[in-house]
Amino acid sequence: AYLCLVSTLQLWLTFAPVADKTAAYFHISLEAVNWLSIVYLLISIPFGLVATWVLDSVGLRCAVILSAWLNMMxxxxxxxxxxKFLSLGSRSYWYLFIGQCLCALAQPLIIFSPTKLAALWFPDHQRATANMIASMSNPLGILIANLLSPALVPEGQHIPLMLGVYAIPAVTACALATLGIHEKVPPTPPSASATNSNSQPFFTGLKMLLRNKPYIILAVCFGGGIGMFTCFSALLEQILCEKGYSNDFAGLNGALFTVCGLLGAFLLGMYVDRTRKFIESTKICFCLSALASIVFAVTSRFRHQAIMLAITSSLFGFFGFAIYPIAMELAVECSYPVGEGTSTGLIFVASQVEGVILMILLQALTVRVSEDPSSTCALDQDGALDWTTPVLVLAGLCSAMACFYVIFFHTDYKRLHAET
Known part of the structure; x- marks a missing residue:
């Protein structure tokens, strides 16, 4: 399951760190390259609901295996x-796009699974940590994509090598999932909630969630946060290249963003497992990540600010990613006894909706500028895109979401209370 999670995130962001070279290789626009990422968000919106039903009604094992096969195909x-021997010509992009669509179908099935895995296989005092470890495969996949794609594609002609390398983990994960996963649940339930599982039926659970005010606030704010992180990861190279920063540096920033996020999630997961301070932890981290986004938005508009950009990317990841596994656990706590797959899945669907809107909005706010010899964007003949307005809007939205969450989100820990 862990390898499946890592692989699906790698495949999603394969092209983002080398967007300009991908556009040149396939003779397409940067907008077409961005659609290779956006399609994940679009497909996950309707299929996310199917994935939540599969997880809560059919089971974790089926969801993981189905995801692995879709990802491999x-x-x-x-x-x-x-x-080359297929001589696809202009159709090559559409094969690429169809492949992304199949991978996008796989993503909700596996990305919704950490809370279900933690609930079914771990005792209550280990759930936040277990969820953190599984959930952090997401930024690990992003980290690998940010480091590996620029390393594999110094020139556009190396795109085929990159696609071949990324196929290896997907095939391996499919084989391991198919042959290695035998049980839906452990022989001995690890906790009271796992023993006395009384999750609501899928559609009943959906109705309960839509009437749950704290859950709706969490879905809007945390879903928006995921959408913003999606945009940041997918557009980072394009944001920085116009100011003269290389693809390698953009990949390094993405890597720092992710590594520090892994560290933040690990530390916060351990802290919350001991203290049960879900709400306080997420509110503090949300505010600090908003501050980091403001600093990044300003700093990224200047040249020769590599050190400052690296620091702000690190802080943005450290505080932002730390929220992810804790917020997923919080979603289960405030919505219990709704099934874990449904409660976390609906947040993910909300994040995809918000991510699509943000991706389209941010691209629409860009301004094409005249050729600049210091720009490292590969499509200089068309002029580079200026991202000043989009990054400021992104920082403003992040700050607004943080304020709204801090002021209005309050809830009881329903699952913990049910277990005591």
Missing amino acids: GSITRVFSVL
Whole structure:
């Protein structure tokens, strides 16, 4: 399951760190490259509801195996797009796009699973840590993509090599999931809530969630946060190249963003497992990540600010990613006895909706500027895109979400109370 999670995030952001070279190789626009990421968000909106039903009604094992197969088929289809003997011509992009669509179908099935895994297989005092470890495979996949894609593609002609390398983990994960996962639940339930599982039926649970005010606030704010992080990861290279920063530096920033996020999530997960301070922890981290986003938005508009950009990216990741696993646990706590797959899945669907809106909005706010010899964007003949307004809007939205969450979100820990 962990390898499946890592692989699906790698495949999602394969092209973001080398967007300009991908556009040049396939003879497409940067907007078309961005759609290779946006399609994940679009497909996850309707299929996310299906994935929540599969997790809560069919079971964790089925969800993981189905996700692994879809992910593998998508990664192989992507490789077809660069096979010269097929002579696809202009159709090569559409093979690539179809492959991304198959991978996008796989993502909700596996990305919703950490809370279900933690609830079914771990005792209550280990759930936040277990969820953190599983959930942090997401930024690990992003980290690998940010480091590996620029390293594999110094020039556009190396795109086929990159696609082949990314297919290997997907095929491996599919084989391991198919052959290695045998049980839906452990022989001995690890906690009272796992023993006396009384999750509501899927549609009943959906109705309960839509009437749950704290849950709606969490879904809007935390979903918006995920959407913003999605945009940041997908657009980072394009934001920085116009100011003269290289793809390697953009990849380094993405890596720092992710590594520090892993560290933050680990530390916060351990802290929350001991203290049960879900709400206080998420509110503090949300505010600090908003501050980091403001500093990044300002700093990224200046040249020769590599050290400051690296620091702000690190802080943005440290505080922002730390929220992710804790907020997922908080979603289960405030919505219990709704099934874990449904409560976390609906937040993810909300994040995809907000992510799509943000991606389209931010691209629409860019301004094409004249050629600049200091720009490192590969499409200089068309002029680079200025991202000043979009990054400031992103920081403003992050700050607004943080304020709204701090002021209005309050809830009881329903699952913990039920277990005592």
